[in-house]
Amino acid sequence: MSNFELSSPQSYVNQLAQPRSLSGQFFVQFWGVRGLISTSVSNTYRYGGNTPCVEMQVGGKRLIFDGGTGLRILGKNWSQLEQNLSAYLFFTNSQANRIQGFPFFTPAFIPDNKLHIYGTAATNSASIKQCLCDQMLSPHFPYPFQVMQAELEFNNLMPGQEIKLDEITITTALINQTQRSVGYRVSWQDYSVAYITDLYQELSESEKTGICQLAAGADLLIANSTYVSPVRQYSSSEDSQYQAAVDLANIAQVKQLVISCHHPDDDDEFLDELTKKIAAVFPKTLVAHEGLNLIISQG
Structure with missing residues (x-):
């Protein structure tokens, strides 16, 4: 059975986590939990304001999911480690909030490091490599992509593709046709x-089937608070913000649900209340904050 080690939002003060040994354990750490755009106002301090980035260390390998601004903080943490790092970076889509931390990811600038990068084509058919390169073009960024000295291996991902990394299996599925977003199961x-x-509320039948299969019986499901656009739809029910995630957790019979990718307007007080609301309908729920650690297996 999974042994979830928890830390509260109050304990997070933007300190770097201590590097861990990779051998024989499966753990998850949240470095960015905000959707759409980062926020730095004081009333979001406890949960954090960086855009999405989740680290998994499993089976002796380092996996990263999404490269929002939380990726910069993760890179600072990894700078404490030995050289010759190897890591796998998986993008759910190529929108700004998922890729904007990549130009600031320190390990990508260090020779002898190696990054295996996976992502699907964007809605304009641009590859993940092109999307990452384009955001570093002038005038958007002072240095071109070519200044990165690590070995970067790009892999064009097709939804439904399965990836094998020794004893680790990574399964994928199309989650959102409109955004060409994929989900992952490790x-x-x-x-x-x-x-x-x-996740969003209006899913096609094929999307529902793929999503449920991806999440079925998982020890941990990481899902988003549902929002439709950068402009909050205050006329809609507050319950709709998390209902898609709770519905999936129930249907897929997952053991633990973590809600992440919070709207930038959701302050600490709002997320405290959200935690209580979701726990009332799905007790095994956490609302993610930066610095949250979950140990899935001690090995």
Whole structure:
């Protein structure tokens, strides 16, 4: 059974986590939990304001899901580690909030490091490599992509594709046709974590089937608070913000649900109340904050 090690939002003060040993364990850490755009106002301090980035260390490998501004903080943490780092970076889509931390990811600038990068084509058919390169073009960024000295291996991902990394299996599925977003399931030994952070309420039947299969029986489901646009739809029910994630958690019979990718307007007080509301309908729920650690397996 999974052993979830928790830390509260109050304990997070933007300190770097201590590097961990990779051997024989499966753990998840949240470095960015905000959707759409980062926020730095004081009333979001406890939960954090960086855009999405989740680290998984599993089966002796380092996996990263999404490269929002939280990726910069993760890179600072990894700068404490030995050289010759190897990591796998998986993007759910190529929108700004998922890729904007990549130009600031320190390990990408260090020779002898190696990054294996996976992502689907964008809505304009641009590859993940092109999307990452384009955001570093002048006048958007002072240095071109070519200044990165790590070895970067790009992999064009097709939804439904399965990736094998030794004993780790990574399964994918199309989550949101409009945004060309994919979800991931990481399986190792008898443990699994599903990362599905582009849920919305109006899903096609094929999307529902793929999503439910991806999450089925997972030890941990990481899902988003549902929002439709950058402008909050205050006329809609507050319950709709998390209902898609709760519905999926129930249907897929997951053991633990973590809500992430919070709207930038959701302050600490709002997220405290959201935690209580969701726990009332799905007790095994956490609302993610930066610095949250979850140990899935001690090995």
